[in-house]
Amino acid sequence: MPQNTTVAVIGLGYVGLPLAVALARHVEVLGFDIDRTRIDELIAAHDRTGELSEGELRDSRLVYLADESFLDDADIFIVTVPTPVGPDNKPDLKALRSASETVGRHIRLGSVIVYESTVYPGVTEEICGPILERVSSLIQGQDFFLGYSPERINPGDKVHRVDRIAKVVAGTNEKTANLLAKLYGTMNGGNIFIAKDIKTAEASKVIENAQRDINIAFVNEITEIFSRMDISVYDVLEAAGTKWNFLPFTPGLVGGHCIGVDPYYLAHAAEAVGIEPRVILAGRHTNDGMADAVAERIDQALTGPSRLLMLGLAFKEDVPDIRNTKVVDLIKGLEKRGHTVETFDPMADKQEAEAEYGLSLIDAPGTDYDGVVGAVRHAPFEELSLRAMLKEGGSVFDIKGLWRARSIPSSFRYWTL
Numbered sequence: 026m027p028q029n030t031t032v033a034v035i036g037l038g039y040v041g042l043p044l045a046v047a048l049a050r051h052v053e054v055l056g057f058d059i060d061r062t063r064i065d066e067l068i069a070a071h072d073r074t075g076e077l078s079e080g081e082l083r084d085s086r087l088v089y090l091a092d093e094s095f096l097d098d099a100d101i102f103i104v105t106v107p108t109p110v111g112p113d114n115k116p117d118l119k120a121l122r123s124a125s126e127t128v129g130r131h132i133r134l135g136s137v138i139v140y141e142s143t144v145y146p147g148v149t150e151e152i153c154g155p156i157l158e159r160v161s162s163l164i165q166g167q168d169f170f171l172g173y174s175p176e177r178i179n180p181g182d183k184v185h186r187v188d189r190i191a192k193v194v195a196g197t198n199e200k201t202a203n204l205l206a207k208l209y210g211t212m213n214g215g216n217i218f219i220a221k222d223i224k225t226a227e228a229s230k231v232i233e234n235a236q237r238d239i240n241i242a243f244v245n246e247i248t249e250i251f252s253r254m255d256i257s258v259y260d261v262l263e264a265a266g267t268k269w270n271f272l273p274f275t276p277g278l279v280g281g282h283c284i285g286v287d288p289y290y291l292a293h294a295a296e297a298v299g300i301e302p303r304v305i306l307a308g309r310h311t312n313d314g315m316a317d318a319v320a321e322r323i324d325q326a327l328t329g330p331s332r333l334l335m336l337g338l339a340f341k342e343d344v345p346d347i348r349n350t351k352v353v354d355l356i357k358g359l360e361k362r363g364h365t366v367e368t369f370d371p372m373a374d375k376q377e378a379e380a381e382y383g384l385s386l387i388d389a390p391g392t393d394y395d396g397v398v399g400a401v402r403h404a405p406f407e408e409l410s411l412r413a414m415l416k417e418g419g420s421v422f423d424i425k426g427l428w429r430a431r432s433i434p435s436s437f438r439y440w441t442l
């Protein structure tokens with residue numbers, strides 16, 4: 026890699042910020058985001074996503090930019106902006122298009138533009154490339170070069186961090202792929218896989234999450250089957266898990282903006298080539314219906330309108346991210362059935378919960394609830410005392426197996442999937 030290479034990371038969210046900080050240990054990195062508040066917070070060494078500590082941000086040489094004009098200094102651009110779905114579950118590429126326009130205004134001969142956002146095969150070369158060409162008046166593959174490197178980080182996971190996991194890279198040509206292998210390799214000890222081409226790399230990412238979604242859907246479906254037979258799926262999984270090749274998936278509410286979204290990107294790509302993505306969409310259908318199915322079962326286990334405590338709002342354990350969380354559907358499902366729900370999530374942002382869902386999070390669990398629902402397995406919930414929260418004879422609804430290995434006082438009813 027040429028000396029003094031400058032990398033610009035476009036979009037400093039869950040993916041972009043850890044990546045930019047990791048790369049900044051080895052090369053010059055500019056971090057650009059359109060959200061001015063996010064930039065101000067990062068300058069003040071506060072990462073609201075909880076991925077990086079104040080110390081890690083203070084120690085970093087990453088330069089934060091809210092003004093795109095400084096992007097002229099970059100040689101390699103890495104785009105890490107959101108790729109959600111619209112209300113019709115079709116890919117919404119607005120942020121990706123807009124980021125490509127931004128980058129297009131600053132590239133020059135020899136620039137390399139790498140996309141990390143999750144997309145379906147073809148987006149980098151057939152949608153982003155032409156935008157870059159139009160805005161820059163340069164030609165892809167001749168004047169500037171494209172790359173794709175899927176991101177695999179897992180928010181809240183302190184083990185599989187961006188500098189410790191294998192990274193797939195692909196480029197327009199061999200030279201670009203090798204350059205990206207070197208760049209990312211500086212950060213993760215050379216743990217790089219060069220994919221055959223950009224489309225292959227795009228496809229590899231989108232199937233990773235679709236595969237998880239389908240596997241979880243299977244477990245959610247057997248959960249429903251076994252519940253009608255009075256068999257706990259957790260007991261079944263524990264037994265089946267003793268087989269060497271049994272896959273350890275657990276039931277749950279599949280929310281967030283990866284596993285619950287990426288399969289729709291794959292489904293869209295399938296439909297575009299005339300294939301009906303039956304398996305992929307069946308998984309989505311099952312997982313999207315899980316929150317209401319659980320609400321129905323909790324309702325059946327209660328004797329009448331009840332006051333319930335919901336533990337957790339985030340889409341998964343140990344993160345503050347509440348975007349596309351299915352706990353909201355569970356709350357709505359319980360309220361629709363006549364129950365009152367108070368929600369406690371010490372990791373989630375109260376204002377965001379109010380703005381996004383009209384939900385007022387409580388500051389601390391109250392007392393005398395008829396039932397406590399363990400919806401998210403945040404580590405601090407391990408410390409909560411059921412006795413302090415539940416009334417005599419109250420119910421524990423253990424969706425995530427939070428209390429499975431603990432002894433529940435006999436005065437409470439224990440319910441699990």
Ligand SMILES: NC(=O)c1ccc[n+]([C@@H]2O[C@H](COP(=O)([O-])OP(=O)(O)OC[C@H]3O[C@@H](n4cnc5c(N)ncnc54)[C@H](O)[C@@H]3O)[C@@H](O)[C@H]2O)c1
Nearest residue numbers: 036037038039040058059060106108120123124142143176
């Ligand atoms: N979060 C994950 O676990 C994860 C894992 C792997 C892959 N991904 C993929 O990575 C991509 C980014 O996800 P994320 O979770 O980091 O999203 P995020 O919402 O946390 O962060 C995206 C950031 O991009 C900024 N942004 C939006 N439009 C922009 C633009 N036009 N120019 C500059 N900045 C812009 C936003 O302000 C935000 O700070 C998505 O495609 C996602 O599917 C996410």
